[in-house]
Amino acid sequence: MTSVVLALYDGAMLFEAVGAFEVFGVDRELADPWYDFKVCGPQHGLLGGWLRIDTPHGLDALEEADTVIVPSCDDVEADPPADLVDAVRAAHERGARIMSLCTGAFVLAAAGVLDGRRATTHWAHAAALADRYPKVRVDPDVLYVDEGTVLTSAGKAAGMDLCLHVVTVDHGAAVANSLARTLVVPPHRAGGQAQFATVPVAAEAGHAFADLLHWVNERLQEPLTVPDLARRANMSPRNLTRRFTSATGVTPLRWLHTQRINRARELLETTDHGIEYIATCTGMGTAATLRRHFHRALRVPPDAYRRTFRSARGGAARI
Template structure:
């Protein structure tokens, strides 16, 4: 079971904290067994908005956790609590995976955990974070940034995107998708997607691409292109591209590519299918093509990804 420490102090933002509690503190063994073992860690009883919380453990527990999550807090003008900063720094040195949600990035930056790394936070605070911590490369536009052992998210809904990303890394695509269905949220928003879309989205049910997405996902094994999608959506290629940009933040071809890679990841995680079979199932055609695109997108070859994922699963089930 994976030990997760949720670090809390007075003034934490209760929305981001509640997201982490829901994802990592619920009994979701019906989705993946084992799930996570969450400890609420703080110096004493803490206030988060109108709520009072009694921590399960002190901040000295953080270095013993596999993953440490730091939610944001309201008063970003004040320096983060020194004891929290020290505990996060100690956890990082001990090898824990460090995660911030929203303005929790201020704590990570103060601890030196983000020095030399790219990071994000809520777009409204990005300029201030960058000015106060010049050794951190702050990206104000993305939903989250994954540096491997250090991850940061933008605010509010983006915090859920990062939580789902962690579940996908730890428990696989099927578990992340099942959790997203349970929470009634999108399972596949990429970290590099923009934090907000300037064009308002249509109301659910009236969306011009609502029927296109599931249709395309059922046909990833076929050589779909922009013209195929446009014909199905009964619009021109230019109209289709414009709608895709507004809804997904990317192009139709890039969206298709992402879905094919995700399908390949899921098959590598959950089946013993050969790379040739997976290439055919994802519309990549040949194993050579799949390996090239998978390496470029994920950073490792398919065989390495499968081996690494299975090793990670074995490691995560070990007691801490």
């Protein structure tokens, strides 16, 4: 897999394209041979909405590439360029490894490359990808998905994780870790790690359950249950579950669990409180319970999450 082609197009985003170039396009003599890297795309297009594209190769460069990389696009509502879609499809059909970074997954989906496959993209656009391309098994929670010859990543930094993962596959973990140190980025995160996205159900004025949501958020430290919420709403648990799910898209129990996890994340990021104390504050009872649910939700333990997102603001003393 030595020949790598980065397929730029009018509307492609700058960050992911540059990240792919830094990984595959610069020979730092970490392995021999490194990648034969090319950039292709239209003449006089715009990268990142402002940087003019004048690439040395056209899309015919994809015809002999071992690996094709499609970076993200700035408008997921627009149809991707038809010539790019055709070129990606042809490269896939002849056996090339196809990678998308962030919303580049929309190009792969348009080419039919993702049909019947598990894939991911930036969490904010995962629902749109699933709606538009129902044959794609969209996983909105992971950093990247490796389906062998088809690989997709979540947004921004997750694209770097995928690129480093590919280096690991091609050259081994030692080379990938050396490259990460050279780029002054952390060693790549496993693809199954969760995207750190906060998507709480808002309790804005006028929401059908605004009073209930506010009441619960003020009492997350208490051992609340769905019957507790139902009593507060003057409903039966069954009726609450039905109406709450219709109004919010999630069950009351899942919403409550999400609020507890989000509160734990906030405390991990902004305070020095110990795990046992945070478990109490979020209604999870014990550190063991918090660790189990936190890892299940975000696929990293609380301590690792804290190290990654520790706020510079500091916080209370460890308890």
